[in-house]
Amino acid sequence: MESDSLLTSSHWIMLAMLLGFAIAHSGLAALRSWGETKIGARLYRVLFALVSLPLAAALIIYFISHRYDGVVLWQVQGIAGIKETVWLLSAISFIFLYPATFNLLEIAAIQKPQVHLYETGIIRISRHPQMVGQVIWCIAHTLWIGTSFTLVTSLGLIAHHLFAVWHGDHRLEQRYGEAFRAVKERTSVIPFLAVLDGRQTLKWEEFVRPAYLGVLGFVVLLWWGHPWLSQSLVISR
Template sequence: MAAPLVLSTHFSSSIPHSTNYPSLKTLHRSLSLPSSSTSTAILLNPISKPNINSLFFLNRPSQYVLLSRKFVARTSIRDTETEDSSLVGEDSAVFDFEQQKISSWVYFTVILGVVLFALNVVWIDNSTGYGKAFIDAVSGLSDSHEVIMLILILIFAGVHSGMASLRETAEKVIGERAYRVLFAGISLPLAVSTVVYFINHRYDGLQLWQVQNVPGVHQLVWFANFVSFFFLYPSTFNLLEVAAVDKPKLHLWETGIMRITRHPQVIWCLAHTVWIGNSVTAAASIGLIGHHLFGVWNGDRRLAKRYGKDFEIVKDRTSIVPFAAILDGRQRLPKNFYKEFIRLPYLAITALTLGAYFAHPLMQSSSFNLHW
């Protein structure tokens, strides 16, 4: 987003001449005008060197006007005069190759490999892990797959959101990196257990409706799932922080997906419920939507506590419901809004989302072999 500048637009024919001419460099620094600004700066001081490419001279030699490329900023919703729309939050999905360190990504790869290996040995592998014992213990609480599904989601949601709420306090005690490792070490096994149980029992229970043979439903569900995962990516914009290679931070993202929605997870729940259409999936959807709604409140609460007025500004410009802020005029998209998505992180998540779709048969067979 360009930083808007509105300077004097008052023209007078009786401007006094001065012999103390400021340099162009001084003027540029005082205005803080970036080359890509969409604002218009009008300067009414005389200069002695008229042959400067970035200046457009009026008929009066004692005046000049410094013009940018555009006077009116056009958004994807409506044409609007340039207004104060400078970023308060962070520009999301920025990936500068010049700032990347090979050593950091080597550490990330090693850490990812170690985490996956440990997860398999300690939790997933039935011969060494505790995952099956955990599922068996929860399954002993009820004969209903719907109830078990809700209990698993409740356990995961309580741990995940609870630890997120304790983050600020805990980080002061053990540090950001240590708490990130602890958070992931507890949340990840619970998430895997919940997903595996859902995959294995998704067609159990009472069939409520059947629309899988209806033309266009598969494509609609596929698109909804793709969008939900694509929208979900803001939570992992900085993978080096996720793996605790860089010091984890609580970010206030404002661009890209955040212009459309701050909390997109509900889309996935609804899409799977429509596709499968039975009581187990409905129970999972109800549980996850409840968790996400709590996450909306809890996430906004944490951001408000951390960023104060800045978050309130971002909150006013964005929405929870996709496209709501755009449609009611609170979010004015810049003309080149699409460029916020032509970035390596978004291209990577697109590839991963497509890969996850085609990997569904492998995910299903792997889950079935666990017998959870």
């Protein structure tokens, strides 16, 4: 653990890794229409996964290994209720982070991947649920760990997802034009804003689907394996 200065070398390495991931992920998303005309939708999905997943895995491993680097800005782990709050926020974050399409066959390129224009389920809460989930995840983990490294990581992740909000809307508007602009008018980026001002009505039956049970199962599995995973990654450094 590096802790002799506010911004250790690991802070800059993480920022560089985040920038590399953002360029690769958003760049491939921007080139999707062009790429699919060259190699087909399924093969482009595979290419996207082969580039994005290893970079994401490297980010997760590096974060876990260096999360206590830098300066401790606050220490709240001993306060009653903080641990439960962090786990509750983390569980909520995964509900938003889960792909809004719920179409695993397309995600895995078993079915032909397509760009969809959704306005149901969690999209009624926020048009960009993955951004919301990432912000919640960052708040929870930055609160719990309290180091400058975690804060820098969280700010980098949030910055990337805020850019992705603009980038995603731009790509959908290019593809769907007026149809997307109509959806944009009826939805909001800020969670529940469109519901509160009357542009949307939540339909709870849209949330009753097996995919959410999968998210719950994943959270339980993560809770069970989290201490072992964190310890094993630190030992392997």
